Amino acid sequence: MTGAAIRAEGICKSFDAVVALNGVRIELQPGEVHALIGENGSGKSTLLSILAGAQAPDDGTIFVGGDAHGSLQPRQARGLGIASVQQEPQLAPALTVGENIMMGRLAVKGGLVAWKDVHRDAQRVLDFLGISLSASAPVSSLSTGRRQLVEIAKGLVDEPRVLLLDEATSSLDDADVAALFAVVRTLRERGVAIGFVSHRLKEVMTLADRATVLRDGNLVGTLPMAELDEHRLVSMMVGRNLDTYWHKAEVTPGKVVLEAKGVTRGPLGNISIHVREGEIVGLAGLVGSGRSALMRTLMGVKPARIGEIAVAGAPVRIRSPREAHRLGLAYVPEDRKAEGLVMGWSILRNAALSIMNGRGPLAILGKAFDRNAYEHGSTGLRIKASSPQQVVRQLSGGNQQKVVIARELATSPRVLLLDEPTRGIDVGAKEDIYAQLATLVRQGMGVLVASSELPELLGICDRIYVMFRCSIVAELKAAEASEGTIAYWASGAHEMNANGAPS
Amino acid sequence: MTSITEAARAAPPARRVSALRRYVGVGLALTILIAVLAATQPHFATYANMMNILRTNSVLFVTAVGLTFVIVSQGLDLSIGSMVALGGVFLAVMLAAGIPAPFAVILTILICSVLGAAVNGGLIAYGGFNFFVVTLAMMQLLRGAALVFSNGLPLSTIDHPLIQFLGDGFLYGVPVPVIIAILVGLVGYVVMRWTRFGRSVYAVGGNETAARLAGIDVRRVRFAVYTISAFTAGIGAVMLTGRLTSSQPVSGAAGLELSAAAAVLLGGASFAGGAGNIAGTAVGVVFLGVLANGIVLAGVPSYWQGIATGFVLVAAIALDRLRSR
Numbered sequence: 001m002t003g004a005a006i007r008a009e010g011i012c013k014s015f016d017a018v019v020a021l022n023g024v025r026i027e028l029q030p031g032e033v034h035a036l037i038g039e040n041g042s043g044k045s046t047l048l049s050i051l052a053g054a055q056a057p058d059d060g061t062i063f064v065g066g067d068a069h070g071s072l073q074p075r076q077a078r079g080l081g082i083a084s085v086q087q088e089p090q091l092a093p094a095l096t097v098g099e100n101i102m103m104g105r106l107a108v109k110g111g112l113v114a115w116k117d118v119h120r121d122a123q124r125v126l127d128f129l130g131i132s133l134s135a136s137a138p139v140s141s142l143s144t145g146r147r148q149l150v151e152i153a154k155g156l157v158d159e160p161r162v163l164l165l166d167e168a169t170s171s172l173d174d175a176d177v178a179a180l181f182a183v184v185r186t187l188r189e190r191g192v193a194i195g196f197v198s199h200r201l202k203e204v205m206t207l208a209d210r211a212t213v214l215r216d217g218n219l220v221g222t223l224p225m226a227e228l229d230e231h232r233l234v235s236m237m238v239g240r241n242l243d244t245y246w247h248k249a250e251v252t253p254g255k256v257v258l259e260a261k262g263v264t265r266g267p268l269g270n271i272s273i274h275v276r277e278g279e280i281v282g283l284a285g286l287v288g289s290g291r292s293a294l295m296r297t298l299m300g301v302k303p304a305r306i307g308e309i310a311v312a313g314a315p316v317r318i319r320s321p322r323e324a325h326r327l328g329l330a331y332v333p334e335d336r337k338a339e340g341l342v343m344g345w346s347i348l349r350n351a352a353l354s355i356m357n358g359r360g361p362l363a364i365l366g367k368a369f370d371r372n373a374y375e376h377g378s379t380g381l382r383i384k385a386s387s388p389q390q391v392v393r394q395l396s397g398g399n400q401q402k403v404v405i406a407r408e409l410a411t412s413p414r415v416l417l418l419d420e421p422t423r424g425i426d427v428g429a430k431e432d433i434y435a436q437l438a439t440l441v442r443q444g445m446g447v448l449v450a451s452s453e454l455p456e457l458l459g460i461c462d463r464i465y466v467m468f469r470c471s472i473v474a475e476l477k478a479a480e481a482s483e484g485t486i487a488y489w490a491s492g493a494h495e496m497n498a499n500g501a502p503s
Numbered sequence: 504m505t506s507i508t509e510a511a512r513a514a515p516p517a518r519r520v521s522a523l524r525r526y527v528g529v530g531l532a533l534t535i536l537i538a539v540l541a542a543t544q545p546h547f548a549t550y551a552n553m554m555n556i557l558r559t560n561s562v563l564f565v566t567a568v569g570l571t572f573v574i575v576s577q578g579l580d581l582s583i584g585s586m587v588a589l590g591g592v593f594l595a596v597m598l599a600a601g602i603p604a605p606f607a608v609i610l611t612i613l614i615c616s617v618l619g620a621a622v623n624g625g626l627i628a629y630g631g632f633n634f635f636v637v638t639l640a641m642m643q644l645l646r647g648a649a650l651v652f653s654n655g656l657p658l659s660t661i662d663h664p665l666i667q668f669l670g671d672g673f674l675y676g677v678p679v680p681v682i683i684a685i686l687v688g689l690v691g692y693v694v695m696r697w698t699r700f701g702r703s704v705y706a707v708g709g710n711e712t713a714a715r716l717a718g719i720d721v722r723r724v725r726f727a728v729y730t731i732s733a734f735t736a737g738i739g740a741v742m743l744t745g746r747l748t749s750s751q752p753v754s755g756a757a758g759l760e761l762s763a764a765a766a767v768l769l770g771g772a773s774f775a776g777g778a779g780n781i782a783g784t785a786v787g788v789v790f791l792g793v794l795a796n797g798i799v800l801a802g803v804p805s806y807w808q809g810i811a812t813g814f815v816l817v818a819a820i821a822l823d824r825l826r827s828r
Contacts, residue, residue: 301716325718333716340716342709344777353706357718361700407717 004063005030005193006051006082006162011060013046020046021057022217028162028193033184035208035225036197039237039426042214044197045166051195052084052164053077065161083155084164091139091147091154098122098135101154125153129183143287145176152183163187165196167424169203173287173452174487181207199424201230202455215239238428245431246459249438251278253462256313257446258298258329258415263307265297267470271307275415275446280437282457282478283450284486285467291450292334293470295417298448299324299331312414325354330413332404334420334450336397340404343393347385348374350392350403355410377410378402380439382432398429405433415446422456434460454483468492529769529783529819533790536797544800552796554678558671560792561680562587562739562746562756564785567763568691569735571784572728573634574767575695577708577776580732581638582623583739584759585645590615590740591750592649594666595658604665612737618645619733620726628725642760649752657749670745680742687735692781704728708776765816766791790815 007027013020021043028034036044049055051062053072062069064080072080091100098119099106107117122135131149139147148168155163165184169177184194184207198204204211204225211228213220213236220236234245254277263271268290275281283291297304300318309316311327318324321331333339341350348367351374356365374388381402385395392400401421408416416437422430437447437460451457457464458478466474466489474489488494541548566583573580590611597607622641626632660666672679695701706714707724715721739759744750769787772779794815795808 299716320718320720321716322718322720331716338710339712342706342713342777344709345705349702352702353713353719354717356699356702359699361698361703362694363699364697365699365702366697 003030004028005065006195007063008047008051008057009061009063011047011050011057011062013043013050013055013057019217021050021214023060024214024217024219026051026195026212026219026222028195030161030191030193031188032209033188033194033196033207035204035211036195036214037201037204037211037233037237038214038220039428042237042426043217044214047214048084048164048166048195048197051077051162052082054084078158078160081158081161082164083158083160083162084166085148085151085155085168086166091150093138093140095139096135097126097133097137097139097142097150097153100139100150101125101135101157103154105157121157122153125157128186129153129156130186131179131183143176145172145179145287148172148176149179149183152180156187160192162193162195165194165198167197167199169198169200174454175286175491177203199426200453201233201427202453204233205230213237234427237426238431245434247431247435247438248460249441251441253277253279254444257311258448259308259310260298260304261308261310263294263297263304263309265302265304265306266293268293268297269471271297271472273448273465273472275448277414277444277446278441279463280441280447280449280461282461282464283448283467284454284457284464285450285490287452289467289490290470291467292419294467295331295419295448295450298417299329322357325357325411325413328412328414330354330408330411330416332401332408332416332418332421334423336400336404341392341400344391347383347388347390347392347395347403351377351388351407351410354407358411373410374406376412377406377408380436381406381409396426396429398425398432401425402429402432405436409440413445415448416440417448419450420452421449422451422453430456454486457486458483466490468495528822529771529790530786532815532819533786533793536790536793540793540797540800544797547797547800552800554681556789556792556796557681557684558678558746560788561678561684562743563759563762563766563791564684564788565687565735565742566732566739566759567766567784567788568687568781569732570760570763571691571767571770571772571779571781572695572704573732574764574772574774575708575776575779576704576725576728577711577774578627578634578725578728579638579764579774580619580623580729581635581760582619582641582645583732583736583763584756584761585642585649586615586619586733586736587740587743587756587759588750588752589618589645589649589652590737591744591747591755592653592658592752594741594744595660595750596652598660598663598666599658604663608665608669608741611741612734615737615740616730616734619736620730623729623733624726627729628722646752649755653750653752655753657751659749660744661748666741666745667748668745670742670747672745680746683738683742687738688781688785695781700724700727705777708778710777762791762812765812769816769819 004027009025011021011024024047026047036048038044046055050057053074053076056071062072101122102118107114119135126133126135131153133146139150169180172180187194208225210222210224212222215237256274257277259274261272271294285291296302300320300323303319309318316327318327337343348370352370355373383399383402385399392403421433441447449461458481461478464476464478464481464486465472466486468490473494476485546552570580570583593614594607594611597610598604623637626637627634668679670680674682703719703724706719707721711721743756766787767779767784769790770779770783791812794811798808798811799805
């Protein structure tokens with residue numbers, strides 16, 4: 001193990017009293033993809049940012065190309081051939097792809113920027129990476145996924161020896177993830193050492209050569225991927241054995257509790273779906289395929305103009321989330337911070353936010369009201385906080401997500417709609433949420449889940465609807481479906497087969 | 504001292520902590536100001552002077568109560584001062600037309616509420632107009648209307664004892680406007696702190712999207728806060744007319760909206776919404792009142808009052824920012 005591209009030993013880092021890393025060791029070999037795995041708060045992102053020079057460790061040594069460093073400065077790290085790509089693209093949307101990629105190193109001729117050369121050089125980088133993008137396209141016209149690819153291209157202009165990716169795929173759909181992985185594989189062949197952090201174990205399994213697992217700031221171990229399976233990885237992360245990760249409940253579905261027939265609104269075309277009591281129904285589809293739009297329409301955020309919606313068999317008109325709640329629908333939106341929580345409020349107050357709307361405007365809401373809402377909604381969710389009085393801003397993503405779910409469950413809904421319920425949260429919290437959903441369907445609730453993570457949908461759902469371009473293109477039984485069949489429908493491949501080309 | 508810091512530490516939710524911090528800070532500054540004035544100005548710590556401070560600031564407080572609802576909901580109402588002036592003109596005109604005083608009072612408050620609800624509430628909540636634009640326009644429009652209806656002349660209400668009683672009377676030695684202010688403050692406090700509607704106002708100011716998705720009728724809440732603001736301005740109009748024994752379309756309540764906003768912000772609210780409360784607003788109003796009183800008692804030209812207010816406002820918010828780092 002002499003030729004490591006980068007190696008760190010005995011890395012310690014504390015934030016105030018919290019130990020984020022405790023004597024951790026990691027090394028990245030040239031030409032390997034190395035995954036950093038752990039629950040939220042395990043220290044993996046901190047370790048990555050120390051390698052990138054964004055943070056200085058309290059103790060430990062970083063070896064790059066044989067030289068020992070106590071810590072790195074960001075500029076120094078770049079000089080040593082270490083590039084890092086953050087979770088959120090840091091691009092100037094008004095500029096072109098090429099301008100963004102070459103920013104800070106624009107070719108100059110006679111005191112003026114040689115735009116032709118800039119775009120030519122940028123295009124060369126894109127072509128080399130196999131990214132099918134034009135260097136002259138404005139960044140504002142690109143999807144988040146495409147922007148992430150531009151971000152990576154930007155990090156690769158200087159031909160780094162080490163590339164660090166922090167949750168680079170968390171906002172990408174499967175097609176963009178595939179494009180990104182292709183780029184990563186190209187780089188691996190070129191001898192680049194790649195370190196990456198991801199919440200998606202599936203990704204880790206397909207991409208990584210080795211994995212370093214962290215738990216509570218301690219090194220659990222570094223193992224070749226060949227010796228690991230998903231189950232083993234999860235056990236290492238959480239430090240215990242998970243027998244039934246998905247918590248699939250065997251429930252015989254009852255009556256139809258939510259039905260949409262021919263619902264049309266904006267781009268959403270002629271949607272017909274139904275959810276039964278005791279059933280978890282999945283909504284699969286690429287980002288922008290209309291999953292979120294459909295949920296918003298069902299909840300009355302953007303009410304349906306055409307079509308019928310029935311709740312428990314009775315036809316209804318849902319013109320606002322208020323009316324939807326009154327009819328027994330509950331909704332956990334995609335973005336818990338922007339759309340779910342009042343971040344400055346306590347857990348208790350947030351827990352009462354939905355159920356309080358059933359009261360009259362001058363009804364007195366005391367501490368008992370909030371506490372009842374919280375206790376009723378959070379039973380079984382295992383929210384971890386110093387006290388229910390704690391402000392939700394201080395909670396981890398997983399616990400914030402649980403608070404939103406608790407708030408909706410406090411209303412005792414008949415149907416629960418969840419949009420990306422486990423995005424960006426750790427494995428332990430995911431498991432708690434799956435377990436809670438299993439409990440709910442056993443009690444006869446109907447659940448509709450939209451998710452980008454196909455293993456999740458296959459693991460927890462009874463049936464899965466696949467959306468493509470704002471229409472339902474397939475309805476699959478989860479037991480008979482596979483990631484392949486879902487991806488086939490979600491990518492529009494069926495149209496290609498029918499017409500010879502996608503319409 | 505220890506009890507104050509302990510209370511601040513024990514108050515759990517951050518929104519309340521930051522609001523509390525600021526008005527504890529302002530409250531502390533107020534205590535020092537009162538101590539200094541009491542020690543150096545022999546006329547300051549008298550019952551008469553204290554009641555005078557409260558009496559002269561009761562209109563400011565009543566309107567600031569309504570404005571607190573608006574600012575907590577992440578809005579602003581610039582039309583308060585003009586609404587008070589126009590309400591005064593309505594009242595005087597109705598009295599001159601022979602409408603009995605009790606009816607004239609109720610009608611004045613009602614007309615102000617309906618005007619505020621229809622234009623401010625309607626355009627902002629249901630029309631989707633920007634609150635700044637709408638209330639700025641209303642500030643101009645209502646002041647203009649006050650001048651048109653009165654030809655710019657004051658109209659005396661001296662012949663109506665009820666109006667004088669409401670604006671300048673005493674009950675068991677306590678000024679009536681102070682009693683009204685306390686009542687309005689108490690109702691406002693309870694509504695904001697304990698009712699579902701009050702909680703909705705905080706939710707809308709704290710995260711409008713989350714509030715809507717959770718089932719709050721955001722438009723109705725916005726409509727209500729501007730209606731409340733106009734309602735308290737209507738009450739203020741009656742009180743001010745009584746105190747001045749006439750309607751004052753030109754100078755009456757000029758700049759009141761900004762003084763009220765300053766008091767609300769001193770009390771721990773923020774234009775970012777979701778924070779602030781009536782108790783804080785009370786501290787803010789009293790602070791501005793004592794400051795003005797102290798300036799006069801100390802023989803400093805009253806022109807310095809604006810400078811002092813501005814300085815205190817910036818200092819309070821700067822202190823708040825420093826501490827929340």
